[in-house]
Amino acid sequence: MFKKILVANRGEIAIRVMRAARELGIKTVAVYSEADRDALHVRYADEAFPIGPAPAVHSYLHIPNIINAAVQTGAEAIHPGYGFLSENHRFADVCRIWGITFIGPSPAAIERMGIKAQARETMRAAGVPVVPGSPGVVTSVEEAERLAAEIGYPVLVKASGGGGGRGIRIVESPDQLAESLERARREALSAFGNGDLYLEKYLRNPRHIEIQVLADTHGHIVTLGERESSLQRRRQKILEEAPSTALTPELRAAMSQAAVAAARAVEYTSAGTIEFLLDDQGQFYFMEMNTRIQVEHAVTEMVTGIDIVKEQIRIAAGEPLSFDQSQVELRGWAIECRINAEDPDQQFRPSPGTVTAWELPAGPGVRVDSGAGPGTQVQPFYDSLLAKLVTWGRDRDEAIARMRRALDEFVIEGVKTTRELHRRLMDDPDFQAGRLSTNFLAERVPGA
Ligand code: ADP
Ligand code: ADP
Ligand code: MG
Numbered sequence: 001m002f003k004k005i006l007v008a009n010r011g012e013i014a015i016r017v018m019r020a021a022r023e024l025g026i027k028t029v030a031v032y033s034e035a036d037r038d039a040l041h042v043r044y045a046d047e048a049f050p051i052g053p054a055p056a057v058h059s060y061l062h063i064p065n066i067i068n069a070a071v072q073t074g075a076e077a078i079h080p081g082y083g084f085l086s087e088n089h090r091f092a093d094v095c096r097i098w099g100i101t102f103i104g105p106s107p108a109a110i111e112r113m114g115i116k117a118q119a120r121e122t123m124r125a126a127g128v129p130v131v132p133g134s135p136g137v138v139t140s141v142e143e144a145e146r147l148a149a150e151i152g153y154p155v156l157v158k159a160s161g162g163g164g165g166r167g168i169r170i171v172e173s174p175d176q177l178a179e180s181l182e183r184a185r186r187e188a189l190s191a192f193g194n195g196d197l198y199l200e201k202y203l204r205n206p207r208h209i210e211i212q213v214l215a216d217t218h219g220h221i222v223t224l225g226e227r228e229s230s231l232q233r234r235r236q237k238i239l240e241e242a243p244s245t246a247l248t249p250e251l252r253a254a255m256s257q258a259a260v261a262a263a264r265a266v267e268y269t270s271a272g273t274i275e276f277l278l279d280d281q282g283q284f285y286f287m288e289m290n291t292r293i294q295v296e297h298a299v300t301e302m303v304t305g306i307d308i309v310k311e312q313i314r315i316a317a318g319e320p321l322s323f324d325q326s327q328v329e330l331r332g333w334a335i336e337c338r339i340n341a342e343d344p345d346q347q348f349r350p351s352p353g354t355v356t357a358w359e360l361p362a363g364p365g366v367r368v369d370s371g372a373g374p375g376t377q378v379q380p381f382y383d384s385l386l387a388k389l390v391t392w393g394r395d396r397d398e399a400i401a402r403m404r405r406a407l408d409e410f411v412i413e414g415v416k417t418t419r420e421l422h423r424r425l426m427d428d429p430d431f432q433a434g435r436l437s438t439n440f441l442a443e444r445v446p447g448a
Contacts, residue, residue, distance in 0.1 A: 001317050002026050002077045005103070006070045007045070009081030010060060011371035012388060013293070014041035017079045020309035029073045031066060033059035035379050040371050049073055054381050060084045063091055070100050077101035077316060079309075083383060086292040087114050087163070103316040105291050109266045113289040117160040117198035123286045126265035128258045131277060131285040133200035141178045147199055148177055154202040157184045161194035165235035170202055205437040206277040207246050208232070209284065211259035212300045214311050215268045218320045223256040224300050224308070225330050229275075230436040231425070233348050233448035238418065238441065239425065240296035241335045242303045245396070245434025246278055255284055262289060271297070271312045277438075295338070295388070298369060302334035302392040332392055333399040337407065339370075339387040341378045343416040347447030352380040356414035361406035365392040365399070378415050386417065396434070400426055421445065 005021055006029040007014045018028040018041070030045030035054035042048045049069040052059035059065065061084055070078055078100055080086040089110040095102040104110070113119045117137045120130045132151055137160055138144040148155045148171070157180050159167030167188045171180045181197060189195035212224040228244035229237045247255070259274040266289075273294050275287045297308045306328070311321065342348045358374040370387035372378070378386065391406055393399035404426040407419055425431050430440070441448040 001319075002101070002313070004029065004046075004073070004075045005077045005079055005313070006031065006049075006066075006073065006075035007041070007079050007081065008060065008066050009079075009084055009086075010036055010039060010041055010382065012369045012385060013081040013295075013371075015044050015371055016369050017081060017309055018044050020307060020313060021079075023307075024310060024313060026313070029069065029075050031060070031069050033381075035377075035381055038377075040373055040376070047073060054379070056084065056381060063094055066091075067094060067098055067100070071098065075100065077103050077313075079103040079313070080292065082290075082292050082295055083164070087290070089114060101316050103270070103312055105268055105270045105272065109268050110291045112266045113291050115160055115196075116158065116162065116288050117196060119289060120198070120286070122265055123262055126261050128262050128265075128286045129284065131200045131203065131287060134198045137196045137198055138181070141181060144181055144199060145174060145177055148174065151199060151201045156200045156202045157181060157197050158200055159184065159188035159192055159194070160196035160198055161192035162188065163192075165232070166191055168235055203277050203279055203285075205439060206279050207244070207436055208237075208275065208287075208438055209244055209246065209255065209278045210273045210275045210294075211255055212294075212297065212308070213259050213263045213268070213272050213274065214306075214308065214315070214321060215263050215270065215272070216315045216321045217269050217318055220321045220324070221260050221263050221268070222321060222323070222325045222328060223259055224304050224306060224328055226252060226255065227296055227299055228436065229296060230438050231440055232438055233441050233445070235438075237296065238338050238340070239336065239422065240299055241333065241396075241399070242299040243330055243333065245436070251282060251284070258284070258286070262286065270315055271308050295385070296336050298367060298388060298390045299334040299336045302367065302390060303330050303332055304328055305331070332394050333396040334390060334392045335396075335399045335403050336388050336390045337403060337422040338385055338418065339389055339410070339412070339422070340384040340418045341386050341415045342384045342418060344418055344421040344445060344448075346416075348418075350380065350384045351416035352378045353415045354378070355386075355412065357411055358413075359409070359411035361389065361409035363402075363405070363409075365402045366390070366406050367392070386412070386415075389422075397432075400432065
C-alpha cells in the first residue's frame with residue numbers, strides 16, 4: 001500500500017479523499033492555490049504544497065506544478081478527485097511517465113470514454129443501447145441535416161468534449177440547425193478546446209439513472225446499484241438518491257449488466273459511472289461514462305456500506321476487490337442535497353462572499369461532506385459546492401424526513417445557498433411520490 005498520496009483537488013472532495021487515506025494509514029499532501037491558503041483541505045492534510053495563482057488554469061489545472069508538488073513531497077500516487085484533471089488522459093499519462101500512480105483508470109480508458117461521440121460507437125459495438133443519434137462526430141451542416149431528419153426533431157447538439165452540463169443545445173426544427181451548430185462549435189471550442197459536435201435525439205421527459213461500477217486490475221467488475229440524478233438545473237445535478245423509485249429488480253439487473261459490458265469494453269479499472277437516460281416505456285440508453293469518482297458517490301456508500309474512495313485507492317495499489325457481487329446488498333434509502341453558494345432566485349447565479357455563520361446538522365442518519373466552515377471565503381474562481389448533505393433512512397420516507405430535519409438544523413449565513421430550495425423540494429408532493437424527470441426543476445423554478 002502507498003505511504004503517501006497527493007490530492008490534486010480542493011474543497012469537499014479533497015477532504016473526502018484524505019479521510020479515506022487516513023483510514024488506510026496513508027499520509028496526505030494537499031495542494032493549494034494562492035486563494036486557498038487558508039482553506040480547510042489545506043489544514044486537514046498532513047502537509048501542503050502551493051501550486052500557483054488563483055485561476056485554476058494556473059494552479060489546479062497546471063500539470064507541471066502538480067507533478068512538481070508530488071515529486072517534492074515524495075507522494076507515490078495522485079488522486080484527482082472530480083472536475084479539474086480527473087478526466088484528463090494526458091495528465092494520467094504524465095503521472096505514469098514520472099513513476100507516480102494515478103488513482104483512476106488507465107489513460108486509454110479515459111480517452112476512449114472522454115471523446116463522447118466516439119464512446120457512443122464503442123458502446124454500440126459492445127451491445128449497450130445508446131440514445132439514437134449520429135454515428136460519431138458530424139462533419140458538415142448537410143450531414144447534420146440528413147441525420148437530424150432521420151433521428152427526428154427535436155435533436156440535441158452536444159459537444160464531444162463536453163462535461164459539467166455545458167455544451168448542449170436543443171434544436172426544435174430544421175431551420176435552426178445550421179445556426180445552432182455554428183454557435184455550439186464556437187462555444188465548445190472556447191470551453192473545451194474541442195469544437196467537435198454530435199447529435200442525439202432529445203428525449204422529452206427522461207429520468208437520469210446511473211450505475212456505479214468498481215473494477216480492479218485482476219479482471220473483477222462489480223456494480224453497486226443505481227443512483228437517480230434527475231433533479232437538475234441547467235443539466236447540472238442538484239439532488240441525487242439511491243436507489244431510484246423508477247427501477248424494478250429486473251430493470252436494475254438489466255442496467256447493471258449493460259454497465260458491466262460498457263466497463264469491459266474499455267478494460268476499465270477503478271471507480272466509474274455509466275450514465276443512462278430512462279424513458280417512460282422502461283427503455284434505457286447509454287449517455288456517457290464518467291471515468292472518475294462522482295460528486296454523488298456518497299449516496300451509494302450509504303446504501304451499500306462500501307467506501308468507494310478506499311476501494312479506488314486499493315485498486316490503484318494493485319489489490320483485488322475485497323468483496324464480490326454476491327456480497328453487495330442495497331439497504332435502505334439515501335438522499336444527497338448539494339448545498340451550493342448560489343442564488344436560486346437569480347437563475348442560480350454564484351454567490352461568492354464570506355460565510356459568517358455555519359452550524360452543521362447532525363444526528364441519526366446524517367452525513368455532511370464539506371470543504372467550508374465559519375469564516376470560509378467562497379471564491380469566485382471555483383465550483384460553488386459548499387457541502388453535500390446526505391441522509392439515510394430505512395426507507396425513502398425516513399430519508400426525506402431526516403433531510404427535512406437536517407436542512408432545518410443547517411445554519412449558513414453570509415452567502416446565498418440552495419438550502420431553502422431543497423427544503424421546499426422535501427415538501428413537494430411529486431418529489432415525495434418519486435414522480436421525477438430531468439425537467440422536474442425547470443417546471444417549478446424559474447431559471448432552472
Ligand atoms: P455532461 O457530460 O455535461 O454531464 P450528459 O451527456 O451527461 O452531459 O448530459 C447532461 C444532462 O443533459 C443529462 O443528465 C440530461 O438531463 C440531459 N440530456 C443529455 N442528453 C439528453 C438527451 N438525449 N435527451 C434529453 N436530455 C438529455
Ligand atoms: P457528477 O457527474 O460527479 O455528478 P458534475 O457533473 O456535477 O459531477 O461535475 C463535477 C465537477 O466537474 C463540476 O465542478 C463540473 O463543473 C466539473 N466538470 C465535469 N466535467 C467537466 C468538463 N468536461 N469540463 C469542465 N468541468 C467539468
Ligand atoms: Mg453527465
